[in-house]
Every structure is written in C-alpha cells, then in structure tokens.
Amino acid sequence: MRGLPNLRLAALAVTVAVLNGSCTTTTEVNGQPVASNQRPGTPNEPDARKRASIRLQLAATYYQKGQFSIAIEEIQNALKLDPNYAEAYGLLGLVNMDQGKRDEAEANFQRALQLDNDNPEILNNYGWFLCQSGRERQSIDYFKRAAAAKTYATPAMPMQNAGLCMLRIKDLTAAEEYLKHSFELDASNPITKYQLSRLYLKLGQLERARFYYGLLPSGQDAGAEVLWLGVRIARAEGDARTEQQLATDLRRRFPDSREAAALRREAFDE
Numbered sequence: 001m002r003g004l005p006n007l008r009l010a011a012l013a014v015t016v017a018v019l020n021g022s023c024t025t026t027t028e029v030n031g032q033p034v035a036s037n038q039r040p041g042t043p044n045e046p047d048a049r050k051r052a053s054i055r056l057q058l059a060a061t062y063y064q065k066g067q068f069s070i071a072i073e074e075i076q077n078a079l080k081l082d083p084n085y086a087e088a089y090g091l092l093g094l095v096n097m098d099q100g101k102r103d104e105a106e107a108n109f110q111r112a113l114q115l116d117n118d119n120p121e122i123l124n125n126y127g128w129f130l131c132q133s134g135r136e137r138q139s140i141d142y143f144k145r146a147a148a149a150k151t152y153a154t155p156a157m158p159m160q161n162a163g164l165c166m167l168r169i170k171d172l173t174a175a176e177e178y179l180k181h182s183f184e185l186d187a188s189n190p191i192t193k194y195q196l197s198r199l200y201l202k203l204g205q206l207e208r209a210r211f212y213y214g215l216l217p218s219g220q221d222a223g224a225e226v227l228w229l230g231v232r233i234a235r236a237e238g239d240a241r242t243e244q245q246l247a248t249d250l251r252r253r254f255p256d257s258r259e260a261a262a263l264r265r266e267a268f269d270e
Contacts, residue, residue: 052082059091068095086116090125097129105129120149124158131165139165143178147185156186163195175199190216194225201233209233224250228259232268 059074072095078088093108109126116122127142143158143165152158163179166172176199182192197212213233216226227250234243247263254260262270 048081049085052078052085052088055081056085056088056091059088063091063095063098068099071095084115086112086119086122088112089115090119090122093129094125097132102133106133118145118149120146120152120155120158123149124161127158127165128161131161131168136165136169140174147181154186156182156189156192159185160189160192160195163192167195167199172199172203176203187215194229197233198229201229201236204236206233206237210237222249224254224257224259227254228262231263235268 055074055078059071059078062068062071062074072092075088075092075095078085082088089108089112093105093112096102096105096108106129109122109129112119112122113126123142123146127139127146130136130139130142140162143162146152146158147155149155159178159182163175163177163182166175166178176196179192179196179199182189183196186192193212193215197209197216200206200209200212210233213226213230216222216229218226222230227246230246231243231250234240234246250257250260250263262268
C-alpha cells in the first residue's frame, strides 16, 4: 500500500444491501416530492427493494468518484422505487454533507435513522457528520452504538472515527482510548496505527510512537505522511541518521507535498 487512504473515504461505511421493508406512497428528496406506485404488502415489494439497491450501488460509486449530481439522481431513482429505503437517505446525507449542505444532510440522516434507528452504517456516518459539524462530543454516542452492533462487520471503523473526532478537539485521553480500541478490533488498519503513533509522539511517549510507526508501510511503500512522521520521531529520539535518511527520501519522492513543505520550514512541532 502506498501512503494512507483518504481520511474522508476511510471514515465512511456505505451499505447498499438488499433488505425487505414496506413502502409508503410518497416521500421527499431535497425538498422535492417523489411518488411511488408501490403499495405496502404487494407481491412486487421485494423486487422493488432489489431494484432500488442496484440504483443505490450506482449512487455510491458516483459519490466515491465525486460525481455528486449523478449520485443524487440515482438516489432519487432508488427512492422512487422504495421511499422507505433508510440507506438511500443515509447516502444522500453523505452527498449533501460533502457539498456543504448541512441542513439538508441533517434532515437526510434524521430521516434515515427514523426508518432504521439501529443501522450501524447510518449511525457511524451520522456520527462523522456531527464530528464535522462542530458537535464532536455528541458524535461519540453514535460511534459507540455503531461499534456495539452485533451485525456490524467493521466495528473498528466507528472507534477509529471517534478517536479522530477527539483529536479534532485535542482531547488526547479520549482519542487514545478510542484509537486503541479500534486497533484491538482491527490491527491491520493503517490510519489507526498512524494516528496512534502520531498521538504518542505528541505525548512524548516515544517508545510507543516508535512501536506503532514500525507497523506502518516502509521503504517504497511509505507515503509522504508516514515519512514525515518518521522524520519527527527520529528527531525526537535524537536519531540523526534515520532522520536524515527519511528526510532525503521525503524530499526526493514527494517534493511538492505539504509534508515536504513542512520539512523545508523545519516545522517539526506542527
């Protein structure tokens, strides 16, 4: 793996599984009414959900590519087929969040949770929305509920998100707790290991910082973030040789990165 995954994408767990559920006759998407000819309890209902899930899979693909307008169109198509599709509202919330439409995103997530209050993916994504909206403390309950769901295949993700959220408000004690829990649940996640190493460097616990750093990609597989963190740890340890080696590698391989710019400024404490 070269470098770390995009943190925004790493925080999202969009599920578009085929689920059975009843449908109402109308709903709204971004304030626009969406009609449906599907009636509750009819024989075609499972087929409607299946077709809606295909539309939502397409929407998720467009969303991840940053093609928001097409993603919204496909979500609308999914909701025409199944107006009570909680995951569709959850994805719509993510799209609106990324477009800076916070009021619309809030309404989307609330509707999704109204339809499926225990859906761990929706809980996780709403928690991330709260974290990005300056409601970091409020987000933790949603992350915890998501992680506790027995049906959730990736409980480490909301714990990682909780840790990242606490780092935003510089609550290092809470951040350490949630990131360590995430690591215990999934020791393979590079973002969790990176953030733990970075956290322990900030706390001056260099042995722990070095431990988690040693679990990250090295050599040609190390990205700019990892190389820069290694420079800072080596500098804090007084290991001038390793510091110079990593700094040279960073300048050579990623000369235009923000990490290389920080190195040029000697901004080791930023």
